[in-house]
Amino acid sequence: MFGWDVEKGTPAGTDTQYYMCRLRGSDVAAIGSPPPTKSPPAWTTYVWVDDADAVAASAVNAGGSLLAEPFGSLDGGRMAIVADPSGAVFGVWTPGAHRGAQRVNEPSAYSMSFLRTPDPEGAKASYGSVLGWTTETFGPMLLWRLPGYVGGVPEQPVSREVVAVMACAGEGEAAHWRADFWIADA
Known part of the structure; x- marks a missing residue:
């Protein structure tokens, strides 16, 4: 569907499975064994942070939950899996040798993460406190902004x-993060 090349990256002697997905030789995603949480299988949105341990602790202090304690990912970096106060699961990542996706905002690559939550006001407070994000109204949605960050492409x-983007969840819909990928021709 995406035209990715998939390469097994599981280190010898580990029980988990891990695969790097590449587009034209560049990392675009990874697929691995699910984390030790009760979450259904899904893409995990990871947020690049300076200190995964401190941000995970901050998420818990803001009313969230720690689902996977901070741990080192070989020489790749340090990560933790947390849930916000409404239960939306996301990862925090402090890069080491692995810097994350090398291709974004182009066809067949990741383009944006989208939070669906029954409590947009609570999410604004939580993500603002934990990650320093602010919001801006964009039609029926809210755009998450990180002042000083420059991403995307000039013509967006x-x-x-x-x-990221946020919208109110539908009736009975659980809070969750969704990863969106750019498709050239849907």
């Missing part, structure tokens, strides 16, 4: 400080 219709 929103500020390049935008790091």
